[in-house]
Amino acid sequence: MSQKLTLHWSPKSPYVRKVMICAHELGLLPQLELVRSVAAMLKPNPDIMTVNPLSKIPTLVRPDGSVLFDSVVICEYLNDLAGGSLFPQEGESRWQSMRWHAFGDGLLEVLILWRNERERAQPLQNLMDAFELKARASLRLLDTEAAALEAAPLSIGTITLACAVGYMDYRFDSFGWRAQAPHLARWHAKLCERPSFKATEPVDG
Structure with a gap:
């Protein structure tokens, strides 16, 4: 099983950009495998839907096969993985x-x-x-x-x-x-x- 984090990604999405900025800041880019994915509102993407039935990006597939949706959830996961400080705790x-x-x-x-x-x-x-x-x-x-x-x-x-x-x-x-x-x-x-x-x-x- 791959130890990479697979990210359904597009260079146009501001929500994906949020995740990518966090990955850069946290030093996690080497752990990301980027999969170019189109998530059009009127045309659900069957490839994305195999892991995210909402057909939205960003979608993150972890090495164990579990999947995280929504940019803020993915960002917090990355921050936790790296022991970062992008999410103040108190x-x-x-x-x-x-x-x-x-x-x-x-x-x-x-x-x-x-x-x-x-x-x-x-x-x-x-x-x-x-x-x-x-x-x-x-x-x-x-x-x-x-x-x-x-x-x-x-x-x-x-x-x-x-x-x-x-x-x-x-x-x-x-x-x-x-x-x-x-x-x-x-x-x-x-x-x-x-x-x-x-x-x-x-x-x-």
Whole structure:
């Protein structure tokens, strides 16, 4: 049996990027076997479904054949495996990190739904307006928290928020988020100097 961790992976997915950043930061890349997998909403992937009936990525198959779904579960598993510090265990730092994680995942959900809607032949304008309203409100709040983000150690919370903001660069370039949140933009630019972020920038193809 292979001792590798098999990760169903795509360079486009912000949720996969979250896992890959953690793997880079924790020194676990040599233990990962990456399987390029397409998980389209309207076309379930039978190969992924052999291990994850939800047909979603990331999906991690462990050496014993057991499977972990969902990016945060996989990230916490990797952190535990490496004895890392990306998941604060107690006190206010834990709750702040988990809050930022939930915020980042929630923002990603809004952005992905927004993108899916705009790709429809006849997008519903009310939905498009609602997604844009939520994204702009999120940027306003995060901009007020930029100093706290910069002062915080790298964690699942800061990683997830950075992945969400990075997804705006990838799929919403014309949205101009940096002009709306200049303090957040400075924090994000500094974080993106880390090798783990440079190595995991989303790409097409």
